[in-house]
Amino acid sequence: MLIEAIPWFIPHRNSPTELSMKLVRTDKRSGEQCEMTLKSEDLYVLKSHIAQALSVSEQDEDGQYLVLRTDTLGTQPDASDDAIGAIGSALESRHFAARLVHQVNPETLAKAFSAAVRIGELRAAVTELEEHLAEGRxxxxxxxxxxxxxxxxxxxxxxxxxxxxxxxxxxxxxxxxxxxxxxxxxxxxxxxxxxxxxxxxxxxxxxxxxxxxxxxxxxxxxxxxxxxxxxxxxxxxxxxxxxxxxxxxxxxxxxxxxxxxxxxxxxxxxxxxxxxxxxxTYDQLVSQCHALLSHVTAAEAGAEGAVSELTA
Structure with a gap:
């Protein structure tokens, strides 16, 4: 059996080029073909699942693994992957894990991570808006x-x-x-x-x-x-x-x-x-975003402090 992956790049006038992919499975004996087309959003979902499966397959021994949903952790896929890597590295620390078990309420920890992630999303959004303006879009x-x-x-x-x-x-x-x-x-x-x-x-x-x-x-x-x-x-x-x-x-x-x-x-x-x-003006909109971000950051300072104390 032969499986071919054929990418298709679909240009759009007012948005980035879209990627889709056609999967063609060919039976070598009969020559019969079966086709399936994956849209852009399907490919990102498939990429995420493949990355998770590869991470587990690369381990040397059997064990139990924690799977975290990454699509809501940041505005960019790379940022989400970096966030998961940072969290995973922290959880591997014996010192960090011990303090989690003995000193931190799970609900407090969840709120702390949620606050940190939300603030990161807002900052990334404001940066994106500022870049649009600075680059003359x-x-x-x-x-x-x-x-x-x-x-x-x-x-x-x-x-x-x-x-x-x-x-x-x-x-x-x-x-x-x-x-x-x-x-x-x-x-x-x-x-x-x-x-x-x-x-x-x-x-x-x-x-x-x-x-x-x-x-x-x-x-x-x-x-x-x-x-x-x-x-x-x-x-x-x-x-x-x-x-x-x-x-x-x-x-x-x-x-x-x-x-x-x-x-x-x-x-x-x-x-x-x-x-x-x-x-x-758009600059006044940016200033309004910074004011809202400062308000959210101040309100969530206690939650962020819980994370900072854990890593100390």
Whole structure:
């Protein structure tokens, strides 16, 4: 019997190239063939299982082995593998194992590891966003993908992101967020980070919205009107759970890392004159992420301390 693995690379315009693989089994006697196609996500699952099986097969003697799920430990597969290696090495230490048995409550240890992993995930997410901006990636779909994966960046005022984007005929919002306090929905609209946010009029000596920002604000006005009408009693008929009553909108556009204090104050002033819509920059989003990360890190400091004491 002969088994061939034939890789297929599928290019996408707005996302990375996808890998799939066709497995062809050929009976040498009859020539009969049987085919199976594995998608990209199937290949990652198969890779994980093969790695686990190889780790066990390479051991010199029989024994009992602990299998840890790695796909939730980090945002990158390599980071997950490194985390598992670090945990495994720690568990092999006689000193560490003895302290686990005699000094640490299992629930406390679980919380400590969970806190450390969660903080690591948040830090990796913020680093990814900063790299997108630093490397000049300006396509909206790049930031759309990041925000969909890290809706926590919009703050503790929200509990989750909806997968629903269509709110009416011809109206597709970028992100719908559910309020933690009321359960009502708000809109987030993402624009390119390389566009002007506000401009200065030398003649009248005042700041004003750029054309790109003004268009986004007008777009949000239409979205808010549509969403209020369509979802006041639930977005019917498909999503009655999505309720929006006098929703608000946030436009994220442009950069502000090199702004002077006067320009930042001008943005705040222009925002304060609007009702129901706020404009913020991607650098302000990064700053908001750092503030949230600091809050989580401080809250979980006790749990991280438990891990630090064990390794001392």
């Amino acid at each position: 300006h396509r909206e779909d790049v930031f759309q993908d990041w925000c969909e994966r890290h809706a926590w960046a919009f703050g503790n005022a929200y509990v989750t992101r909806d997968d629903q984007r269509v709110i009416g005929i011809g109206d597709h919002v970028d992100i719908l967020m559910k309020s933690a306090a009321s359960g009502l929905r708000d809109v987030y609209e993402l624009k390119r980070p390389d566009k002007d946010v506000i401009l200065y009029d030398d003649t009248h000596q005042n700041w004003y919205w750029s054309a790109h920002t003004a268009k986004a604000i007008g777009q949000c006005h239409r979205y808010l009107d549509t969403l209020h009408r369509a979802a006041e009693f639930g977005l019917q008929p498909a999503r009655p759970d999505i309720i929006a009553y006098h929703p608000r909108a946030v436009v994220i556009i442009g950069r502000s890392h090199d702004w002077e204090e006067a320009k930042l104050r001008a943005l705040h002033g222009l925002n304060s004159r609007m009702h129901g819509i706020t404009v913020m």
